[in-house]
Each structure stands twice: as structure tokens, then as C-alpha cells.
Amino acid sequence: MSTIEFNQLLLNNTEFLKPFANTFTADKEDAKDLLQETMYRALANQDKYNSGTNVKAWLYTIMRNIFINNYRRKAKRNTIFDNTPNEFLLNYNQVTTANAAESNLKMKDIQAAVHKLPEIFRNPFTLYFEGYKYHEIAEMLHEPLGTIKSRIHFARKLLKEQLTRF
Numbered sequence: 353m354s355t356i357e358f359n360q361l362l363l364n365n366t367e368f369l370k371p372f373a374n375t376f377t378a379d380k381e382d383a384k385d386l387l388q389e390t391m392y393r394a395l396a397n398q399d400k401y402n403s404g405t406n407v408k409a410w411l412y413t414i415m416r417n418i419f420i421n422n423y424r425r426k427a428k429r430n431t432i433f434d435n436t437p438n439e440f441l442l443n444y445n446q447v448t449t450a451n452a453a454e455s456n457l458k459m460k461d462i463q464a465a466v467h468k469l470p471e472i473f474r475n476p477f478t479l480y481f482e483g484y485k486y487h488e489i490a491e492m493l494h495e496p497l498g499t500i501k502s503r504i505h506f507a508r509k510l511l512k513e514q515l516t517r518f
Contacts, residue, residue, distance in 0.1 A: 353403045361407055362394055368408055369415060376419045386422075390415040465514045469507055476500050477507035 353361075369390060373383035393414050394401075401410060466474065466481075479489045486504075490497045 355398070358398050358401070362391060365407055365411055366391065369411055372412060372415060376415070386415060386419060389418050393418065462515060465511055468514070469510060473503050473507035473510065476503045480504050
């Protein structure tokens, strides 16, 4: 296929791509840019087009890939700008600090709730919380595995009811 024939083929299919560009971007100016970039890439990659194949599908795939790449590039930057006239950058690596006093109070409440559990639930739950596996706890406490699992489940349920404010 000659370059002139290929160019004519692209021109004949530009109108087909405009609605897709509008759907992708939801902005007329961005849609025009996307369409222009698609046509540029199609011209630059003319040698990759196989004569007789569906040109609309080929152009649509190029457009979709450009849109996805641009979207990922923007998401990777993850920069939020204030739309005021000075375009002040909002997220300039602000650091937050945790309130240690509040965390300590919460931990004390959680520990008190764990200690209020009936012993039958508290022992398996405490061992599980310390990092032991279910089967290890079952061996230590000489109980069936299913019993240990249900006791830990009920301990969690009781703690969840007692600690609803967290």
C-alpha cells in the first residue's frame, strides 16, 4: 500500500474515531489532542499496518493504548494542584505525626478488654495474637483444632462488641 493510499485511508476513518476520543476523555480539547496523537502514531507506524486488516480496529487500539498510557502517567505523578490563580502545589510531602498519648490509651482499653474475656477464650486468643498457629495452640492446650478456631472466633466477636468505638 502506498503512502498516499494509507493517508487517504486514515483520513476516511478520522470521523469514526472522534466519538471514541470524546468518550475516553470527556473533554473536547483533550479529545482533539488524543485524536491528533492517534493519527500521528498511525502515520509513524504505517509499516506495522497490514493491508486488508480492519483499519478501524487498528486505529481504535492505538487510541485506547495512548489514553491508557496517559492515564497511568498522570496517576503515577499523583500531584494535586489548587486551581487558584497562583497554582499553589498542595501536596508537598506534608508529614503527619501520630498522637502517642491517644494510641497508648487505645492500647490500654484493648488490653483491658482482652483481660476481661473469659479464660476459655482469652488463652487461645492471646496465643493466636502472639503469633502461634491454630494447630500449635491446639497442641499446647490439648484441645481439638476446631474448638480452638471457634474459641478464637468467639473471642474476636466479644472484643468487637466491647470495642465498638474504635
